[in-house]
Amino acid sequence: MTTTGDTTPETTKTPETTEAPTAARTSWLREHSELGVSALLFLLGVLVLTDALTMTVDIGQRGPVGPRTVPLVVGAGLLVVAVLLAVDVLRGGRGEAEGGEDIDLTEPSDWRTVLLLAGVFLGFAVLIGPLGFPVSGALLFWGAAYALGSRHHHRDPLIAAALSLLTYVVFNNLLGVPLPGGPLMGVL
Structure with missing residues (x-):
């Protein structure tokens, strides 16, 4: 017994829109966002290795461990971790989401605090040369405390100055690591 026609309805194909590939690409990137960390670690490893291999070393060095050893080990370690992380992410591995008790993951990022801290660090980097470490360090400690929410306007500058000094x-004095003193150190 043969049938004369197929009674199953034909499936109609809808034309693909341009939004589907973009959504799929965005979804893939979102699911594999840890690859960004892997790329950053890889670039940092290449930078450390390049810097270590191009540094000038005194030929009169004694022993097998010289000034290149630690940067070479750290750079190679960064490359290995970057490759292992990329392989893990591409195989489906995912980092565990933050599960801290005091963190609300539904809240948006606090960009005001991040920008204030970035400004404080940038200000420290600019001011350490002309003002020296004691003054710029006090401004760094005080600014960081303010950016992170402390509003004790009388106590915070005193604590910052004491920490900086x-x-x-x-x-400078005990460990022998010279820090710029600035104009205040001529007075003290």
Whole structure:
């Protein structure tokens, strides 16, 4: 017994829109966002290795461990971690979401705090040369405390000045790491 016609309805194909590939690409990138961290680690590893291999080294060095050893190990380690992370992400691995008790993952990012902290660090980098570490460090500690929410306007500058001076004395005088003193150190 043979049938004369197929009774199943034909499936009609709808024309693809241009939004589908864009949505699929965005979805893939969102699912594999850890590849960005992998790329950053890889670039950082290449930078560290390049810098280590191009540094000038005194030929009179004794022993197998020289100034290139640690940067070479760190650079190679960064490359290995970057490749392993990329392989893990491409195989379907995903980082675990933050599960801290005090973090509300539904809240948006606090860009005001991030920008204030970035401004404080940039200000520190600009002011450390002309003002020295004690003054610019105090401004760094005070600005960071303000950006992170402290509003004790009388106490915070005093604590910042004490921390900055203590840090300066420990590094400059006790550890022998020279920090720029600035004009205030001529007075003290």
